[in-house]
Amino acid sequence: EATQVTLLVRGSVVLAVLRFVGRRFGDRSVKEVIDGLEPAARRPFDEGIDADRWYTGEHFTALAERIDAVHGRDDLHGSVELGRAIAESAFEEMRKLRPPAPPIELLLAELPRITRGLIQGAQTAVRRIGRGYARIELLERAGPSLTLAVLVLGFVERSLGRFGAGEVEVNLLSARALDDAETLLDVSWIA
Numbered sequence: 001e002a003t004q005v006t007l008l009v010r011g012s013v014v015l016a017v018l019r020f021v022g023r024r025f026g027d028r029s030v031k032e033v034i035d036g037l038e039p040a041a042r043r044p045f046d047e048g049i050d051a052d053r054w055y056t057g058e059h060f061t062a063l064a065e066r067i068d069a070v071h072g073r074d075d076l077h078g079s080v081e082l083g084r085a086i087a088e089s090a091f092e093e094m095r096k097l098r099p100p101a102p103p104i105e106l107l108l109a110e111l112p113r114i115t116r117g118l119i120q121g122a123q124t125a126v127r128r129i130g131r132g133y134a135r136i137e138l139l140e141r142a143g144p145s146l147t148l149a150v151l152v153l154g155f156v157e158r159s160l161g162r163f164g165a166g167e168v169e170v171n172l173l174s175a176r177a178l179d180d181a182e183t184l185l186d187v188s189w190i191a
Contacts (some may be wrong), residue, residue: 007121007142009056011050016089061147078151083154104165108134138183144176149183165189
């Protein structure tokens with residue numbers, strides 16, 4: 001009998017997204033986005049988000065999709081921006097790898113550990129890595145989500161940029177949410 005895996009997102013990730021929306025679009029916008037959620041999806045926000053608690057991915061993806069619909073073009077570009085904001089919030093944790101800045105390859109090798117502290121039910125796995133190139137798989141045990149894949153894309157892009165990689169390019173090569181066999185990201189950069 002298969003056990004159903006639930007996607008979970010750390011509260012600090014949710015708060016990073018809400019802070020980003022507040023900074024970019026104003027505090028009133030945060031309320032507008034939350035008020036527009038279905039009552040069940042809005043409940044954790046009404047109760048208050050705790051940075052150390054885990055929240056269901058359904059609540060988080062509903063929030064991300066609502067932000068993209070209200071402030072983006074409803075084309076997932078807004079989710080890339082949210083992924084970048086999450087990377088900014090995780091920057092201090094990533095800096096612990098090896099101050100002042102680890103080589104990009106080390107950062108990518110540690111990506112699965114870093115993302116485990118942010119999400120559960122989905123994880124990153126580095127499939128190939130070389131100088132200036134990597135392929136990352138998103139293992140979605142809780143079910144495929146295009147929104148999550150795009151958030152991870154933005155997270156990886158910003159993380160590499162923050163560590164000094166130039167001309168970072170992250171492409172979604174395939175996605176289980178689009179009926180592909182696996183969710184893969186191709187990453188390239190100049191050190």
